[in-house]
Amino acid sequence: MDDNVFLPKLSQNLLKSLDDDEYYDITIEVGNDPYVKIFRAHMVILNYRSTYLRRILSTNKKKNDGNLVQIKLPNILPEIFQIILRYIYGGRLSLDRCDISDIIKILIAANELNLQELVNYLQLYIIENHKKWMEQSFNLVYQTSLENDSFLELQKYCTDLISKRPDKILKSISFSSITEKLLVSIIQSNNLHHISEIQVWKYVIKWGLAQNPELPSDPATFSKEDFNVLKNTLQQLIPFIKFNNLTSKEFSEKVLPYKKILPKELYKDLLKIFLNLNPDGRPNEIQNINSKIITFQHTELISKWIDKLDIADKSTSSYEFKLILRGSRDGFESDIFHEICDNQLCTVTIIKVKGNNQILGGYNPIKWKSGRGYGATKDSFIFSFEDGDDINDHILSRVMNENCAIFNDRTYGPSFGGADLVLRGNSGHCIKDSYEKQIRCPSSGMISN
Incomplete structure (x- = not known):
């Protein structure tokens, strides 16, 4: 028999004791004027459920003169304490009808009462169920996490967002209220690749x-x-x-x-x-790109392939190559690829083959999507550099079957054709199918960056 089979009934009975007019031995004044409410409770339960309340009760024990013990909690709203008191007595917490701002208040109140089990649960609940709100209200979440040392999960979430997706903070509703120090760290970030x-x-x-x-x-x-x-x-x-x-x-x-x-x-x-540039030009000294695999010379060649120019053409690139995902930094998981790259137009995938100096890649002019199926385009291509240091030693393969140019699937990373260049996690393969040429001997073991 399950050892916990009797817990629901125990929880139900303890919750009923909150409405008992006869056996309570403590009153709790919650809130500030004019929003104050008196709660009746039982010293023994509070003593063992909250170390914070235990400390208060130890210095304010019931006297033998018949008077009840009274404590005050002015920093907590009555409606918030009502929810917490039900948790203390019955181990129950229903958040489905709670506004997210109320959940934050419950979290702060639980922390004040030193209910660490509840604090840990609420942090994970907020992160898992209210990510969009957290991004839009980042400054509130960030300041709340800093003001409370026990909010370790919220602190980790904020640190990760600042590090990996600082652009989301700039786009948040609360952007204007962030601190100068935080804004400096954001614009200094090397990960502002989405704006x-x-x-x-x-x-x-x-x-x-x-x-x-x-x-x-x-x-x-x-x-x-x-x-x-x-x-x-x-x-x-x-x-x-x-x-x-x-x-x-x-x-x-x-x-x-x-x-x-x-x-x-x-x-x-x-x-x-x-003043010495044409209207769309950028300073000449900007020839460094944020890549650990390719150089400016590679991007010049890829730009000519995009424009379908002869490689001997003297034109310089009019494209800006901006890093949006790096496997060694963001992870190789397919869901990360789709989170960052879905709906992005005109992307170039660059893949470093593990164990040698070979570089593989592909150009997709249309959007990546999570839904399974093919994307049609006549302008995509895949390529390889046998020796990554030699841009002349390359294979360029343009799409033949336009209807199967791009393969989309939420369980796959960037994939071209039926099997021409397919990435899944940190491995992949190249098998000629929808493109002109085989860019690499069929094999696995690719590592994307």
Whole structure:
């Protein structure tokens, strides 16, 4: 027989004792005026369920004069304590009808009462069931986790989000209320691969204006004092903006209106760079890409393949290659690939083969999807570099069967054709099917980065 078979009845009986008018020996005043409620309880149960309440009761024991023990909990709302009291007595907690903001209040109250079992449960419940809300209300979650040392799961969640998906924090509803220190760490991150640098600039300006709501929204109407206020607010942030990643047009339209908040030397240097560019050009010195596998020379060649140019063409690339996923950093799991890459257009997959210097890859101009099926396009291609250091030693294979160009499945990573280039976890294979050429001898053991 199950040892726990009698627990539901025990829980039910203990919960009934909360409504008993005869045998209670303690009253608890919860809340602050005008929202105060008196709860009746039993010292022995509170003593063994909450170490916090045990400490209070040990210094405020019932006297022999017939008076009840009274304690006060002014920091907890009555409706929140009602839920916690049912947990203390019956071991029951129903959160289905609770608003997420109330669940946060329950968590904070449970922490105050030192109900560690409940604290641990609520943290995991929030993370598993309210991820979207946590992203949108990140600053509340972040500040709550920092203010309570026992919220280790929330702290880990926040640290991971800052590290792996800082762009989600910038896009959150509570973005404008994050601290300067947190914003600096975000714009310094190497993982801002889901938004462009001009968007980073816009978010920084948005944050600065939010800290000074008296400022106009249009810089054309700023006074000298207005510029000084915004300059002082953003002085710790501007040094971390990667202005060299902007086009001349972006610099002219979005940065120049705020030129008076830039340090003079920085402004002079930027003028020298951007005034000599065509509107869509970027500074020439930006030839480094965020990849551990390929170089700028590889991207120039891949760009020509995308544009269907001859490799001898002297044109330089007009594309910006921006890292959105790195296997060694983000993980090789298929669900991670789809979480980050689904609905992304014009992606290049780069794969390093384990044990040698071979590089494989593919270009997908259409969206990746989680639903199983094929994506049709006439512009995709796959490729290989036999020696990753030699861009001339390559195989380019364009799609033949356009209707089977891209294979989508939530259990697979980036996959091209029927089997031409397929990745699943950190292994894969290449078998000619829907593309012109075999890019590698059929084998497994690929490692994607």
